[in-house]
């Protein structure tokens with residue numbers, strides 16, 4: 199039984215994960231993210247991760263109109279921190295595996311073995327059409343096949359002297375990539391489809407999952423664990439959670455009410471169009487939007503005790519190995535979480551691990 203892991207989804211895009219004019223608005227700058235990463239490390243969290251995003255959603259918040267590049271930012275954060283794992287996102291559709299392999303070897307050295315690679319296929323057309331890098335002929339299956347070939351290539355470049363490999367999307371001919379990483383970067387992928395889970399089980403170390411209900415999340419987590427075990431592998435499963443904490447449940451609820459009152463439906467509609475929803479449906483969706491839609495992930499609202507109980511309920515109920523957390527105001531909320539929730543969570547986790555060891 200391994201220890202549960204908790205990390206932070208860094209706000210590399212302005213606005214973070216709240217699409218609202220009345221929410222705190224992280225600016226997405228390097229300085230903001232650096233302070234966040236240092237606070238996450240000081241709080242005792244296990245990892246910090248940033249996404250890769252190339253185009254925002256407009257609206258009155260200009261949501262994610264400003265985004266830094268993930269790998270470069272994480273290289274800086276590797277220098278700014280000492281213990282926390284540094285997970286960067288790379289788009290397999292726009293980088294040769296040979297270039298990505300070297301980038302992450304560099305991150306392995308800068309971070310002294312703390313690097314992780316979140317591999318994404320690039321499934322949002324508008325991000326890549328603007329730079330002439332969108333292949334509209336590729337099916338979802340073809341995209342995952344590309345990502346699998348790409349991941350196998352990167353792993354081989356990290357471990358073999360020379361790689362010759364032909365796939366539908368790249369060619370490696372006697373390709374050499376040295377040095378090899380001293381610690382092979384943790385491979386992570388986020389996907390909720392069965393095809394995505396197959397990729398996670400076969401080739402990744404960590405899987406970010408989502409589900410509309412706890413049962414759905416548990417099914418996905420079991421599926422990844424079971425598929426990996428059948429291959430004699432082990433993959434950790436995570437979900438995302440936004441934490442809105444206050445001294446009391448009522449204080450926290452007031453924060454949520456304020457955030458919900460300014461929901462930016464225009465940005466949210468544009469986000470849905472980017473996901474592939476027809477414009478007329480996205481526009482009519484805005485008529486039924488509520489304050490809750492300002493949140494892009496499931497969220498917990500309440501006092502430290504409420505937050506603690508909810509985290510235990512979700513992680514246990516969905517059979518997860520950890521969570522990636524989002525905060526409305528990272529700089530104020532992270533220290534509060536580190537003080538009022540994390541020590542108890544860790545103590546409970548240690549007790550659980552010990553009793554699991556005794557039991558087994």
Ligand SMILES: Cc1cc2nc3c(=O)[nH]c(=O)nc-3n(C[C@H](O)[C@H](O)[C@H](O)COP(=O)(O)O)c2cc1C
Nearest residue numbers: 249250251287318319320321388389390391394406
């Ligand atoms: C935690 C998390 C992080 C993600 N990061 C990115 C990202 O940085 N860039 C991106 O294009 N997609 C990102 N995605 C989207 C996924 O790569 C994927 O396209 C999506 O989860 C749908 O997966 P599916 O096609 O298997 O259903 C992320 C998703 C999650 C849940």
